[in-house]
Amino acid sequence: SNTKRKCPTECQCSMDDLDRYQAICTKGGLNSLLSPNELDVDVKVIIIRGPRNSITIGPALRQFMKLEILRITDSNLPAIGAESFWGLKYLRILDLSKNNITNITENNFRGQDNLLELDLSKNKVLRMASSTFRHLTDLRRLNLADNSIVELVQRNFFMLSRLKYLDLSGNPLQDLQPDVFRDVPELKVLKCRNCQLKKINPQMYNLLPLLSELDLGRNEFKFLDKDEFRDVKRLTKVLLDGNQLSVVVDQLFRMQKSLNHLDLSYNRLAKVPNDSFLQLTNLTFLDLSYNKLVRLEPQSIRSLSNLLTLNISGNVLMDLREMRETFELIPQLTHLAIADMGTMPVGLLHPFKQLRYLNISGNSLNNTALEVIDPCRELEFLDLSRNQLHGISEDTVLRIQGIRNVRLDNNPLICDECHMGKLINVVRQLQWKWDTYPICFLPKSLRGAEINNLDINGLHTCLTFITDEEQNAASTSYNFLEHGGLNT
Numbered sequence: 001s002n003t004k005r006k007c008p009t010e011c012q013c014s015m016d017d018l019d020r021y022q023a024i025c026t027k028g029g030l031n032s033l034l035s036p037n038e039l040d041v042d043v044k045v046i047i048i049r050g051p052r053n054s055i056t057i058g059p060a061l062r063q064f065m066k067l068e069i070l071r072i073t074d075s076n077l078p079a080i081g082a083e084s085f086w087g088l089k090y091l092r093i094l095d096l097s098k099n100n101i102t103n104i105t106e107n108n109f110r111g112q113d114n115l116l117e118l119d120l121s122k123n124k125v126l127r128m129a130s131s132t133f134r135h136l137t138d139l140r141r142l143n144l145a146d147n148s149i150v151e152l153v154q155r156n157f158f159m160l161s162r163l164k165y166l167d168l169s170g171n172p173l174q175d176l177q178p179d180v181f182r183d184v185p186e187l188k189v190l191k192c193r194n195c196q197l198k199k200i201n202p203q204m205y206n207l208l209p210l211l212s213e214l215d216l217g218r219n220e221f222k223f224l225d226k227d228e229f230r231d232v233k234r235l236t237k238v239l240l241d242g243n244q245l246s247v248v249v250d251q252l253f254r255m256q257k258s259l260n261h262l263d264l265s266y267n268r269l270a271k272v273p274n275d276s277f278l279q280l281t282n283l284t285f286l287d288l289s290y291n292k293l294v295r296l297e298p299q300s301i302r303s304l305s306n307l308l309t310l311n312i313s314g315n316v317l318m319d320l321r322e323m324r325e326t327f328e329l330i331p332q333l334t335h336l337a338i339a340d341m342g343t344m345p346v347g348l349l350h351p352f353k354q355l356r357y358l359n360i361s362g363n364s365l366n367n368t369a370l371e372v373i374d375p376c377r378e379l380e381f382l383d384l385s386r387n388q389l390h391g392i393s394e395d396t397v398l399r400i401q402g403i404r405n406v407r408l409d410n411n412p413l414i415c416d417e418c419h420m421g422k423l424i425n426v427v428r429q430l431q432w433k434w435d436t437y438p439i440c441f442l443p444k445s446l447r448g449a450e451i452n453n454l455d456i457n458g459l460h461t462c463l464t465f466i467t468d469e470e471q472n473a474a475s476t477s478y479n480f481l482e483h484g485g486l487n488t
Contacts, residue, residue, distance in 0.1 A: 020044035050074030071095035080108040130155035146170035169193035178203035218242035290314035309335035391419025408438035415440035418462040
C-alpha cells in the first residue's frame with residue numbers, strides 16, 4: 001500500500017534486499033522496546049544496537065507477528081523473559097549477543113520450534129539446566145561463545161537433533177563431557193577456542209561422526225594420540241593453534257582424507273615427522289608459524305600436492321637455506337608467509353612462479369636482499385614491512401608497480417631523490433590504492449610523512465645514512481609476533 005508506514009524516530013525503516021519491511025535502530029540511548037504505536041506490526045526485521053541502550057524484553061514483542069529476524073545487541077538486556085516470543089511463528093534468527101543475560105531457561109524459548117539461529121554470545125551466562133533448548137527443535141546454529149559457562153550437563157542440548165553449528169569458545173569449561181553431545185548427532189561445526197581444555201575424551205568424536213570443522217585453538221593440549229581423530233573422518237578444517245603441542249605424531253590425520261585447512265601455529269612443534277601429513281592430499285592451507293621448527297623435511301610434505309597456502313613465519317631456529325628442496329616439492333603455492341625468520345637466500349623463491357601473496361616482513365632485509373622476490377612474477381600482495389630498507393631501487397620499483405598491494409611500513413626509509421624518488425613518482429600514477437603507504441624515517445623534517453603526499457621537487461638529492469639505534473627502532477619498535485600472518 002502507499003500509506004505512510006510508521007517508524008520510530010530512533011530508527012531507520014526501509015525494505016531490505018528480500019523485500020521485507022525492516023527497522024534498524026542503531027543510534028543508541030533506547031530505554032524501551034519498540035511498540036506497535038510507533039512501528040507497523042507487519043515489520044519482518046528488527047535490528048537494535050547500542051551503545052547506551054537499557055532495554056528489557058517482554059510480551060510486547062508478540063504483537064509483531066510477522067517477525068523473521070530479531071537482533072537486539074549491545075543493549076544491556078538483563079534477561080530474556082518468559083514466553084517473550086510466544087506466537088512469533090515466523091521468527092528464524094534471534095540474536096541477543098553482547099548483553100547482560102545471566103540466566104536462560106526453557107520458558108524463554110517456548111513456541112520457537114521454527115527458529116533456525118540463536119546467538120547468545122558475549123553475555124554472562126554461568127550455567128544452563130538440562131533441556132534449556134528443548135523447544136527449539138529446528139535449531140541449526142547455536143552460539144554461546146564468550147559467556148562464563150563453567151560446565152555442560154547431561155541433556156543440555158536435548159531436542160537439538162538438527163543442530164549443525166555450535167560455538168562454545170571463550171567459556172572456562174575445562175572439560176567436554178561426551179554424553180552432552182549425544183543429542184546433537186548432526187553437528188558439523190564445533191568451536192571451543194579458549195575453553196581451558198587439556199584433553200578430549202575420544203568418545204565425544206565417536207558421537208559426532210559428521211563433524212567437518214573443529215576449532216580447539218588456544219587451549220592447553222600438550223599431546224594428541226594418533227587415534228585422537230579416528231572417528232571424525234569427514235573433517236575438512238581443524239584449528240589447533242595456540243596450544244602446547246610439541247609434536248604432531250605420525251598418522252594423526254590418517255583418516256582425514258578430506259582435510260583442506262590445518263592450523264598448528266603458536267605451538268611448540270620442534271619437528272614434523274615424515275608421515276604426519278601423509279594422507280592429506282586434499283590439504284590446501286597449512287599454518288606452522290611461530291613454532292620451534294628447526295627444519296621442514298621434504299618427506300613430511302611430499303604428499304601435499306594440492307597445497308596452496310603455507311605459513312612458516314616465526315620459526316626462528318629454521319635455516320632457510322635448507323628449505324630449497326622442500327619448496328621444490330610444492331611449486332603450486334599461491335600464498336606464502338616467511339616473516340620473522342632472518343636471512344633469506346637469493347634463490348629461495350625460485351620454484352614459486354604462481355605466488356600471488358608473499359609475506360617476508362620482519363626479516364631485516366636490506367636493499368640487495370630484495371632480489372629474492374625476482375622469480376615471483378604473479379604477485380598481488382607483497383609485505384615488506386618491518387625490514388631494514390632505506391630505499392627502493394629503480395629495478396624493484398618496476399616490479400612493485402605491477403603489484404596491487406605492497407606494505408613497506410616500519411622501514412627506515414630515506415625520503416630523498418636517490419633512495420625513494422622513483423617510487424614516489426610511481427605511487428601517484430598507480431591505478432589502484434595500496435592499503436597503507438610507506439612513511440619517511442629520514443630526513444627528520446619529513447619523519448612520519450606518507451610518500452604519496454610528498455612533492456618530488458622539494459626533496460634532497462641524496463642523503464647518507466648513519467646507522468644508529470634509531471634505525472633499528474624504526475623496524476622493531478613493536479611486537480612482531482602479531483604480524484607474520486596471512487590475511488587471507
